[in-house]
Amino acid sequence: MLRTGRSRFESLSGELGAAASLLLANLEKEKELLRIFLRVSQMENAVLRRMNLNSFLMVPVQRVTKYPLLLARLYKVTPSHHEGRELLKQAQHKIELHLEHMNAEAKDFTSTKLWRRISIINLRRSSSEVDMINIKLRKMALDILEWNHDEARFVMEGKLLYTNPTDNNWRRGRTLKLNTINALLVTNGKPTEEYRPDLEDEVLLFPKRTGVREATLLLLKEKCGRYSLIREPLYLDKCIVCCEADWEEYFEVQELASKDTFIFKAEDGERTKAWYKQLQYHAQGLGAWRKRRNALANIMINGMLTRN
Structure with missing residues (x-):
């Protein structure tokens, strides 16, 4: 059940991204004002020049933090007699552990001195x-x-x-x-x-x-x-x-x-x-x-x- 829900969620996210891009293209054709606004924004901000709509949507790394909340809600609404209810709880616990591990690694990296990170990068020169x-x-x-x-x-x-x-x-x-x-x-x-x-x-x-x-x-x-x-x-x-x-x-x-x-x-x-x-x-x-x-x-x- 969890795998099925995950695959559906991923496919839905991809479809929404494609649909949003198509909607934006149609709006650009229909609305001249929107096209002018986007062009001016790209001219004023160099970061926007190479970014499409997909860059503004939620990326997989950002979606990971939403999984524990989603599983908690699914667990809450799932009947107690359902056999997959405990699997949802286990999945929520495992994802939380992974998130804690990712946060710990990010904290260790940011605490590393700048000169040390630069020296590591220099050593990796091909x-x-x-x-x-x-x-x-x-x-x-x-x-x-x-x-x-x-x-x-x-x-x-x-x-x-x-x-x-x-x-x-x-x-x-x-x-x-x-x-x-x-x-x-x-x-x-x-x-x-x-x-x-x-x-x-x-x-x-x-x-x-x-x-x-x-x-x-x-x-x-x-x-x-x-x-x-x-x-x-x-x-x-x-x-x-x-x-x-x-x-x-x-x-x-x-x-x-x-x-x-x-x-x-x-x-x-x-x-x-x-x-x-x-x-x-x-x-x-x-x-x-x-x-x-x-x-x-x-x-x-x-x-x-x-x-x-």
Whole structure:
């Protein structure tokens, strides 16, 4: 009996919704004033522009709260000798339990801190969303640098933590306040056989003709889904990349012209090490001031050679 009543109630609700939509359509045709009123309402309220009459009718979630009252009335008017009377009472009790459970879950969700809910949403980002963000950032980087698409290469990209060191925060034992940014290491030029950024850490780095003419580090921040540059690109031919032995979890990039210094750190130690290694490698091969200025080879062996 309960299932039959429920199915009839659902079919009746659907029929009423369809009938109401049809009635509204007929009224729009017959009553020009009603049509004008609806059009003005949609123009003034953006929410109404994509809402039809079904959106204003009672939805299933709202109908659930009416079921206990409906069952209570059915129980009240059902004769005591009827075999389905107790089933109505049991159904009312079960629905009330479900409603209490739903209310408890809703209360727990609303009590959760906003930053926690945001972090949960961020963790659920699919790989396709991450790929779309990377494509967006790459396009933005090429537009900023105005490099040839065929010769531009993205060596590394991802999240970095950074700060600008001062006398107050750059002290031993102090906890640095770091900000999260998106970083991209981009090179310009066609690499040659000498271009080997995957060398071991123990290998000494010397400037070589790698085919890379330019390399830059782009720092971008996100706000409300939009990305913007934190500052002008850091061109590595005008930067020094270094790391202190007792602070291996951080590395430093200093721009020579402006004397701006940035302290960086990745999500973990391995990632930090990879960023530092790539930045140092690409910075080492750029900049005329890094090259040996007319120096002589084996100067200690043959000191009689004269410079040209």
